[in-house]
Amino acid sequence: MSVPVLYRIRPASPEAHLFEVSLTVSQPAKKGQLFHLPAWIPGSYMIREFARHIVTLHAECGGQPVALHKLDKHSWQADPVDGALTLYYQVYAFDLSVRGAYLDAQRGFFNGTSVFLAVDGYEQGRCEVEIERPRGKAYQDWRVATSLPLREGKQKDNGFGRYRAENYDALIDHPVELGLFESVSFKACGVPHEFVVSGRFNADLKRLARDTKKICEWHIRLFGEPAPFDRYVFMLFVGKEIYGGLEHRASTALMADRDHLPRPGAKGIDDGYLRLLGLISHEYFHAWNVKRLKPAAFQPYDLTRENHTRLLWAFEGVTSYYDDLALLRAGLIDRERYLGCVAETVTTVWRGNGRTKQTLEASSFDAWTKYYRQDENSPNSIVSYYAKGALVALALDLLIRDKTKGTKSLDDVMRFLWKKWQKDGAGLAEGEWESLAGDATGLDLHDFFQQALRATDDLPLGPLLATQGIKFAFDYGAGLTDRGGFGAVKSEPDVPRASLGIKGASDPLGVRLQHVYDGGAAQAAGLSGGDVIVAVDGLRATDADKMQAGLIAGRSVIVHAFRRDELLTVQVLPKAQTADACRLSLMKKTGPWPAV
Template identity: 35%
Template sequence: MCKSFIKTIIFSIFMVIIGSSELYAQAPIKFEVSFKEPQAHYVEVQMEIKDVSKDYIDVKMPVWAPGSYLVREFSKNVEGFRAKTVSGGELGVQKMTKNTWRITTGKEKTVLVNYRVYAFEVSVRTSFVDASHAFLSPTGIFMYPDGQVKRPAEVTIKPFKTWSRVSTGLTPVDQKQFTYTATDFDVLFDSPIEVGNQDVFNFTAAGVNHEVAMYGGGNYDKERLSADMAKIVESATAVFGENPNEHYVFIVHNYQSGGGGLEHLNSTVLGASRFAYGTENGYKSFLSLVAHEYFHLWNIKRLRPVTLGPFDYDKENYTTDLWIGEGFTAYYDNLLVRRAGFYTEDAYLQLLASDIAAVENRPGNLVQPLSESSFDAWIKYYRQDENSVNSIVSYYNKGALMAMMMDLKILKATNGEKGLDDVMKAAYNEFYKKRAKGFTDQEFKSIAEKVAGISLDDVYEMVNSASSPDYNKYLQLVGAELSDLNKGYEIPDLGIKTTISDGKLTVQNVYRGSGAWEGGLNVKDELIGINGYRIDIAGKELERTIQASKIEDVVKILVARDGVLKELDIKLGTNKSGKYLIKFIDNPLPEQSKLKDKWLH
């Protein structure tokens, strides 16, 4: 037998071994999810791990949910973690860290894991189970073998006996009821699951089938929502020129008072107020929420900062670019609703004015740069306290305003030929489709400047400094003007926000630089008297006294602080809150009118 033939045989055997090894490593992790006691808010999970090759295996649960930048410690809800062999023999388990369990496997090749999860937190990012339904936020339900996030997974849902539906973006398995697959755990963790008797309807838009799963009832009109949500989908798809999904799921939780949303790869979870659909503002606000989370389908889920994927589920994943990921999306949510025909030009301008008010009436705007706000979301934005108004700025509101200014500047520079839409599309094509990677700060700036044909240093200077932008410098490019209706009025102000707590009028916030700040009023102080007179619980006497005073007058405030009475001398300052209005000017130049039409379509 010749040497070359022997080499060929050896190579073939080697390739078979390698191929078998790869196939061996790809055996899916299987989960079975059931609900023995939904009324007590528990989820039962069984996990099957095949192809175990070591004497032990570490099983982990994520500590956070992508899209919500806070370590939530999901493992705190886990109970009764046990491991056994296929034949039922118990295996040793040791808790190694807050979210890691080590299973001693011996020579067992297949390990079965059982645990329960307590799920009773209402939000779009946490799991909730009761007798009526189950919402499974995957990072708080499913565990993964350490180092094996890229293994495929299979999930079988066993609904409670009175439930009949499952809604999820996961791929269904043929001939297996309520069984779904995920190519890896990144996909599984990005696919929320609704189980119960939700009201489901469908519509097609941008060539994609969309499922809407409504829980909690409400006065929504399915036909109207189908038509109007389709318009939002078409408006968003038009920005990028393509829709990357074949199937998309909206999971909508309707509560007495609900809100918020969380984006996923081919689905989203929305919180809504069940009877707000019947009001014009409530309905349009819901459409804006739909637009926001749907726009994330591209921006964040595919076009993303480099550190946001692949994810480290054990700890924070930092980026300075949430002002792009969330702020730009917050800009587009109302803009898409306007483009779809639901907001008038004036109504849209007032939404922009509301963003300006949210930024400018917050002292933290002059303390925290926008890029720092993004980076510190994990410890500041998602953990706000009584002083947050003085120390941080929202990367949603201010990021949206950066997007607006960048959009208008590019429109001006290109004579209306290009705008922020073109930047987003170019970045999506470059980083997601061509290079399959996230972008760095400089890479996004470079591609934006390439599209614009000009420098965007002025925008990035505003991002990296704590300052108030010159909004009119950009708004005037499209014939719009911002004004402060409070400008010129000298209104005396104490500098606090109050609340009623346990039947007492107390200080909720003290604003930086105000008389209360300088004079030593504290959050949680109970307000008892002013200038020798008792303050009523509604605070009307306090309000009337301040209004009747002059700026720089000194008022005597009697407070109870931790049971101790104190009288403080507070010098009144000027109310610095702005009341903002944006309007188009009466006689715009032809160029301004042209750019305005390009901007608002």
């Protein structure tokens, strides 16, 4: 019995970064079969127009060519045929991210949204995909890693072979890694997990597996066994100065700096490895929170256009709250290290004037055009639904604990939401998350959500943290790279540090201004994002922190900067730095949070 829709994909030309794909429809529509490729990928809320990477495309029936008519940027319709219809096309794959497709002589990777055309009318039917090995001796040892189930149920030929999916949505929700990767396996609450690592590295993968197992088991037990998948695959590509992750129903695609992997024989958790573990925790939590429990606006996804919702704060922000918290509760870091992470998040939010202009609901709704399309002015105009969303989750957790005298917490809200999804499988309507949080806790949370989601006031974190014996304060930090942390407030300098109100990065010519903040000295002098400061008072500028360290608030300096190829000479009056580096410290009497 033939499958209704069969895909075949092969790395046809790794050196040219081309996948070769065929798509056979056994019984095409009598009026002419319609096909389309998604314009975006779930979890990354921006129109990406993946169809632009299709290089060639033609159709055949019984060995004879069939005319294809392009209808718009990502849709085609074939002429009517009598018999099976097959499309043949090539996809250019050189997007080194977790969102698209990539292929070279060392590695292949793809998301189905980039390579598999949807067949109109067949989206809810089963389909299969044949993943073929690239030709040539150089690729004879390549392997396949994916959470897609094999049609036969048994892995063979290094994973190359026929896979199945119950529908198109499932097909595109299992990314595929190809190449000479290393892997390590473990079980979490009895569920098989595989951790696949590609790229050049020297690391202790057994330790990575042990630490990841602790994270996974904490998440599973938070929501309750059994886990919502039979098997889970982590796919991590490591390189230089890269970072990112994208969640899927039974896997996640990750990217990180190779130096953030645990070194053989190393003890403890350095900042790089902590960041990697936080990323792992974040994407794994999404297996519950957004892959299954999700906004009604995403059920089903319309992958041809934007799917707006005001709830991203709940699905990304709440997840961002639990990612580092899980590291503490799984026993990987202590309370002090965790509070340092919270302080850094606070600092990140407080340093952006966008928090005074954009509400969290608006940030969620405008993700498609603002958060995912950031420019030099973004810190002045938007607030992150990840970072501020995490702080809202923190504030809500502390509020619930305080008002219920410790009998309820945000954990109870998440379990309540999960049980609802298990019962009805329905997405959450706009505003429904808030009402269900009240149902789960027995509290009237209306005023809290009004302030947190629909106003731009700063959250009352100081009083709420004090209920758990944690002191909340700000100091001047030690420069732009000081994002706060755990510990007592640093003593105030005798002379306030001077600030230009910038975020800068090194440039061959000097210091490139990535952001110029509202109300700062640089903005008042007419400097803009993208300008490159080459000298201050006749001395070469090489480092943003060092450049500002020699300034005195209220004493003007002459700044030379390039804007494009034009040299600017401006007089800048540095301002006194504001205290914006958050410090969290413990009082004599502390509560059970965050350990419990």
